[in-house]
Amino acid sequence: MDYDLLIENVDIVSPGDAVRRGHSVAVAGETIADIQPAAVLQGRTAGRRIDGRGGLCSPGFVNVHNHTPLMAVRGMFEDRGFAPAYTKGVPQGHWLGDAETFALARLGLAEMLLQGCTSVVDFYARPQALAAAMAETGLRGYIGGRIMDVDTAALAEGKVVADPALGERTLADSLALFDAWHGAGDGRIQCILAPHAPDTCSPALMRSVADIAARDDIRVHTHLAQSPLEATRVQAAYGRSPTELLDENGLLNARLTAAHCIAVSDDDIARIARSGAFVAHVPVGNATGGQSAPIEALHAAGAPIALSTDSKSGCMLDAMRMALRVARIRAGGRLVFDAATAFAWGTVGGAASLGHGAVLGRIRPGCLADIVLFDPEAPNLRPVVDGVGVLVHSGSGFNVQTVIVGGEILVEDRRPVRYDLSAVIREAQDVADALWARVQAG
Numbered sequence: 278m279d280y281d282l283l284i285e286n287v288d289i290v291s292p293g294d295a296v297r298r299g300h301s302v303a304v305a306g307e308t309i310a311d312i313q314p315a316a317v318l319q320g321r322t323a324g325r326r327i328d329g330r331g332g333l334c335s336p337g338f339v340n341v342h343n344h345t346p347l348m349a350v351r352g353m354f355e356d357r358g359f360a361p362a363y364t365k366g367v368p369q370g371h372w373l374g375d376a377e378t379f380a381l382a383r384l385g386l387a388e389m390l391l392q393g394c395t396s397v398v399d400f401y402a403r404p405q406a407l408a409a410a411m412a413e414t415g416l417r418g419y420i421g422g423r424i425m426d427v428d429t430a431a432l433a434e435g436k437v438v439a440d441p442a443l444g445e446r447t448l449a450d451s452l453a454l455f456d457a458w459h460g461a462g463d464g465r466i467q468c469i470l471a472p473h474a475p476d477t478c479s480p481a482l483m484r485s486v487a488d489i490a491a492r493d494d495i496r497v498h499t500h501l502a503q504s505p506l507e508a509t510r511v512q513a514a515y516g517r518s519p520t521e522l523l524d525e526n527g528l529l530n531a532r533l534t535a536a537h538c539i540a541v542s543d544d545d546i547a548r549i550a551r552s553g554a555f556v557a558h559v560p561v562g563n564a565t566g567g568q569s570a571p572i573e574a575l576h577a578a579g580a581p582i583a584l585s586t587d588s589k590s591g592c593m594l595d596a597m598r599m600a601l602r603v604a605r606i607r608a609g610g611r612l613v614f615d616a617a618t619a620f621a622w623g624t625v626g627g628a629a630s631l632g633h634g635a636v637l638g639r640i641r642p643g644c645l646a647d648i649v650l651f652d653p654e655a656p657n658l659r660p661v662v663d664g665v666g667v668l669v670h671s672g673s674g675f676n677v678q679t680v681i682v683g684g685e686i687l688v689e690d691r692r693p694v695r696y697d698l699s700a701v702i703r704e705a706q707d708v709a710d711a712l713w714a715r716v717q718a719g
């Protein structure tokens with residue numbers, strides 16, 4: 278057998294490369310072995326062949342910031358506040374046990390998987406349940422526990438109240454996750470450290486996390502300057518901007534991926550760029566909350582950008598075009614950035630933020646075979662000219678037909694192959710029904 282898998286007759290769109298029409302992709306083990314015009318590879322033998330029928334083929338999307346248990350409040354908090362942890366009258370994270378977290382995580386991950394995400398960062402309370410759900414899907418998962426020591430119920434009332442026991446417990450949960458899950462699922466599960474935000478972590482807790490991350494070279498994910506309110510609170514409490522506070526406590530460096538970066542000054546932007554930290558851009562979530570991040574300025578200053586859906590739709594193509602639209606509105610109508618740039622943010626840019634830019638996020642020989650195939654008969658994906666334009670400006674995650682991670686087919690004909698999607702949906706609905714009944718009961 279020449280190859281384990283041969284994906285035949287596809288139009289390949291990959292960051293940094295011109296579209297390759299009518300090509301085939303050969304996979305050996307978990308990596309891409311060769312890419313040639315379809316006729317060249319036609320006679321080769323393979324354990325499994327997929328006929329792409331002339332559809333688009335892209336690297337899997339890298340979705341760098343999510344909290345899947347927030348599926349419980351989808352459709353219910355967007356009109357009330359910008360994040361459930363800061364919003365009254367919706368189910369709260371600390372209500373969830375392991376079983377509820379697992380059920381909601383499975384729903385969030387199923388949605389991302391079906392829409393072509395192949396690498397997903399997920400962090401929240403009950404991280405062991407998140408990891409179990411991730412392992413079941415077969416995705417490349419970067420999991421963390423939500424580390425914090427400020428009471429969010431008090432914060433929703435505008436008060437910053439430190440709770441050292443909460444800090445110790447959430448940090449211990451995070452560290453226990455490493456022992457149980459780091460490297461699990463054939464190496465697809467990796468653990469991260471995730472201090473929640475500058476207004477929910479005390480400086481002492483930030484410093485503890487920074488020291489552990491530096492000692493063991495662990496990637497760190499956080500929220501930064503998620504709202505003007507956060508900036509105001511942090512300034513009042515510490516006399517510094519959220520960005521300065523992270524920097525002062527050892528977290529702002531090349532190991533960090535900072536989500537949102539909305540309320541940042543010119544000085545903060547320069548500081549972020551100098552540090553080598555990655556920006557996790559959340560264009561859909563930000564816009565839903567009436568906010569936008571100064572991505573053009575961050576990019577111009579040299580900050581590397583990655584993309585996420587942040588537990589909204591899971592559609593990275595939607596995130597890419599929202600990133601373009603919002604940047605252009607902010608720029609007063611200048612057509613800043615282009616489809617290829619946004620596509621790179623959602624693929625190889627995310628891979629770089631996870632430390633895997635050399636092997637993930639591109640369709641190239643030697644890269645990991647994380648590949649997405651789109652419906653060749655989707656009318657919204659025609660005509661294909663340069664490929665990336667139609668994909669980013671007109672594509673939908675639900676045009677995805679096949680998802681492959683490390684050479685393993687995880688989605689075929691739009692259905693996950695490892696588990697029963699109907700059961701996942703039913704169980705998540707049951708959990709949400711119970712949580713909302715509790716809200717109604719007061």
Ligand SMILES: [Zn+2]
Pocket residue numbers: 342343344500536587
């Ligand atoms: Zn978040």
